[in-house]
Amino acid sequence: MDEEYDCIVLGTGLKECIISGMLSVSGKKVLHMDRNKYYGGESASITPLEDLFTKFNLPSPEETYGRTRDWNVDLIPKFLMANGQLVKLLIHTGVTRYLEFKSIEGSYVYKGNKISKVPADEKEALTSDLMGMFEKRRFKNFLVFAQDYKDDDPSTWKAIPGFDPKTTTMSAVFAHYNLDKHTIDFTGHALALYRDDDYLAKPAGDTLKRIKLYSDSLARYGKSPYLYPLYGLGELPQGFARLSAIYGGTYMLDKPIDEIVLEGGKVVGVRSGNETAKCKQVYCDPSYVPERVEKVGQVVRAICLMDHPISNTKDALSTQIIIPQKQVNRNSDIYVSLVSYTHQVAAKGWFIAMVSTTVETDNPEAEIGPGLTLLGPIKQKFVTVSPIYKPLNDGVENQIFISESYDATSHFETTCLDVLSIYRRGTGEDFDFSKVKHNLGDEDM
Amino acid sequence: MAQRTSVQRPSGGGQGKICQFKLVLLGESAVGKSSLVLRFVKGQFHEYQESTIGAAFLTQTVCLDDTTVKFEIWDTAGQERYHSLAPMYYRGAQAAIVVYDITNQDTFGRAKTWVKELQRQASPNIVIALAGNKADLANKRMVEYEEAQTYAEENSLLFMETSAKTAMNVNDIFLAIAKKLPKSDNSATGSQREGMTLRPSDPTPGPAGCCK
Numbered sequence A: 001m002d003e004e005y006d007c008i009v010l011g012t013g014l015k016e017c018i019i020s021g022m023l024s025v026s027g028k029k030v031l032h033m034d035r036n037k038y039y040g041g042e043s044a045s046i047t048p049l050e051d052l053f054t055k056f057n058l059p060s061p062e063e064t065y066g067r068t069r070d071w072n073v074d075l076i077p078k079f080l081m082a083n084g085q086l087v088k089l090l091i092h093t094g095v096t097r098y099l100e101f102k103s104i105e106g107s108y109v110y111k112g113n114k115i116s117k118v119p120a121d122e123k124e125a126l127t128s129d130l131m132g133m134f135e136k137r138r139f140k141n142f143l144v145f146a147q148d149y150k151d152d153d154p155s156t157w158k159a160i161p162g163f164d165p166k167t168t169t170m171s172a173v174f175a176h177y178n179l180d181k182h183t184i185d186f187t188g189h190a191l192a193l194y195r196d197d198d199y200l201a202k203p204a205g206d207t208l209k210r211i212k213l214y215s216d217s218l219a220r221y222g223k224s225p226y227l228y229p230l231y232g233l234g235e236l237p238q239g240f241a242r243l244s245a246i247y248g249g250t251y252m253l254d255k256p257i258d259e260i261v262l263e264g265g266k267v268v269g270v271r272s273g274n275e276t277a278k279c280k281q282v283y284c285d286p287s288y289v290p291e292r293v294e295k296v297g298q299v300v301r302a303i304c305l306m307d308h309p310i311s312n313t314k315d316a317l318s319t320q321i322i323i324p325q326k327q328v329n330r331n332s333d334i335y336v337s338l339v340s341y342t343h344q345v346a347a348k349g350w351f352i353a354m355v356s357t358t359v360e361t362d363n364p365e366a367e368i369g370p371g372l373t374l375l376g377p378i379k380q381k382f383v384t385v386s387p388i389y390k391p392l393n394d395g396v397e398n399q400i401f402i403s404e405s406y407d408a409t410s411h412f413e414t415t416c417l418d419v420l421s422i423y424r425r426g427t428g429e430d431f432d433f434s435k436v437k438h439n440l441g442d443e444d445m
Numbered sequence B: 001m002a003q004r005t006s007v008q009r010p011s012g013g014g015q016g017k018i019c020q021f022k023l024v025l026l027g028e029s030a031v032g033k034s035s036l037v038l039r040f041v042k043g044q045f046h047e048y049q050e051s052t053i054g055a056a057f058l059t060q061t062v063c064l065d066d067t068t069v070k071f072e073i074w075d076t077a078g079q080e081r082y083h084s085l086a087p088m089y090y091r092g093a094q095a096a097i098v099v100y101d102i103t104n105q106d107t108f109g110r111a112k113t114w115v116k117e118l119q120r121q122a123s124p125n126i127v128i129a130l131a132g133n134k135a136d137l138a139n140k141r142m143v144e145y146e147e148a149q150t151y152a153e154e155n156s157l158l159f160m161e162t163s164a165k166t167a168m169n170v171n172d173i174f175l176a177i178a179k180k181l182p183k184s185d186n187s188a189t190g191s192q193r194e195g196m197t198l199r200p201s202d203p204t205p206g207p208a209g210c211c212k
């Protein structure tokens, strides 16, 4: 490894792999290393199952769990929004051809001790058991407005007299349609995917766009706006790593990282044992630079292995349930996601549920209680409380660009924004998608 | 190319059925994986073949009686060099060629490790072929033909010694794999895909964002 590179990337989590791919595609000479002997870091899917048990200091799983190699258990639960940023990145870079997806079957929201399907279009709204008959009509009118809404086309604002996307607040829009507080709750949290209620006092444009994104994503593949890759989320970093390799990136796993070498306040290389690779820039996750990041919060996550689907979801083999903060007197929502053997992440007949939220008290496990209750009997539960780190600075001065920890959100939108921002800080320009050869691969070697 | 009789580019008008399979190449760096593909797909050989970059996969078609077998051939993109190949690479593969260099005993050891890995991790009915490449360098031979053949028999692998340089057995090994692959009707649509592949804006409007 005693060579000279433009960039060295440390850690093979999803963010680092996307960045590595973008840098290689842009013609940079990239060395990508990981201290682990597998791809994915925090965003790996753990296989075989005994590795997950070992990670949590438990004895090997019993035989009832089937072939342990059939399991690929994510440590961090997330779904892709069908019309979101990550799907765009996958398609533009051609990485999508290495992956297969399934649509998440149902999206539910919790209200008054039970769960209901999230209505995302007018038709669903009219049959939803979330609202009374009159409220349904009002909600339907609101949805029609949101779906037609365009930031730059005043003719789409007409339904609300005096509407101005820069000043009219979201609460004013809800007030115009006379929506009650429960409807506002699931609209803000299960459609617009806000984690708190700050958005109500802000201009409505952003929220309307999020609602539109939800229904456009839904329109794309049906049943729900969420997608999930077969064999688990760990396939995503591997796909981007392959992109990087195809464009000349060099990969070394199982490589201890001993020092990031600086000279005159700027990074000049990375040392592993007695080898040093020279470079002009380093890109890494927080775990490689503990002294250059700060803790800004914590997320609690419970991985639950079950032999049945979740009740009242029509036995869906995959689901998402949002428990809005107010329903359980909290400041942040609780998220439940379920995937299963149909995604090749569990042995036949098995399900993996994940319950997570942002930590607010000193008893994090109790905080996810309402989510765990929805699941029914759990065969095995693994609970983690993970700190969320942010870099202390933007990296421009020392040329060490650090990603943020994966937050509690259960989709990838914030992940992509962080990646695009890091790329911009590192290269001084936005990523140019046209640099990816269009007919990547086929017939041209 | 005289000996490429049974290997043809897709001819458009298809009689009989078309089956598509994912085939991966595995083996230590510099054993000639890319060279074998280049020989098979383009009929070329480069003395100074660069370590692989720039290709996601290539396709090549083989005709068998009434069936057209289309191989989607994946190369390691050099990720194997520091033993850093991602498992995603051989996931879903219906066929694999594990390559070693007959002039280098270590590469044969590595090939055996790959066979084990595939038997554990890949789909249970994957067709595995073992290729002892660089057979043109017989004077530097370090791996005996019989040793490799015995090993292949014990593990139910197809086996041939090949040379990407002289083209010896290159088409033959792909053809042997094509014959051994199951060509039932449900595989005719392609690999037994279960999920969907994302494409630029299927049912919904493109990025320009026109209205519905």
Ligand SMILES: Cc1cc2nc3c(=O)[nH]c(=O)nc-3n(C[C@H](O)[C@H](O)[C@H](O)COP(=O)(O)OP(=O)(O)OC[C@H]3O[C@@H](n4cnc5c(N)ncnc54)[C@H](O)[C@@H]3O)c2cc1C
Residues within 6 Å of the ligand: A081, A084, A191, A192, A193, A194, A195, A196, A210, A213, A214, A320, A321, A322, A332, A333, A334, A335, A336, A337, A356, A357, A358, A407, A408, A409, A410, A411, A413, A414, A417
């Ligand atoms: C299944 C599920 C599970 C969730 N789990 C958690 C959780 O465990 N903990 C938690 O705190 N929150 C969770 N969320 C909430 C949700 O992810 C966040 O509210 C959302 O990411 C917005 O983040 P933010 O408030 O930081 O918004 P911002 O930081 O303002 O948003 C970041 C960017 O993401 C974009 N964005 C936000 N939401 C969407 C969307 N739906 N589609 C496309 N782009 C979007 C915004 O436009 C913005 O540009 C979950 C949501 C879902 C659907």
Ligand SMILES: Nc1nc2c(ncn2[C@@H]2O[C@H](COP(=O)(O)OP(=O)(O)OP(=O)(O)O)[C@@H](O)[C@H]2O)c(=O)[nH]1
Residues within 6 Å of the ligand: B027, B028, B029, B030, B031, B032, B033, B034, B035, B036, B046, B047, B048, B049, B050, B051, B052, B076, B077, B078, B080, B081, B133, B134, B135, B136, B137, B162, B163, B164, B165, B166
């Ligand atoms: N004599 C001889 N040389 C060969 C043969 N096949 C490949 N080579 C040479 O071996 C070297 C390595 O071949 P590659 O095809 O690049 O090997 P690879 O396995 O793809 O290597 P990586 O991409 O680094 O994993 C090149 O210099 C080739 O010219 C062969 O059959 N005979």
Ligand SMILES: [Mg+2]
Residues within 6 Å of the ligand: B033, B034, B035, B050, B051, B052, B075, B076, B077, B078
């Ligand atoms: Mg090669």
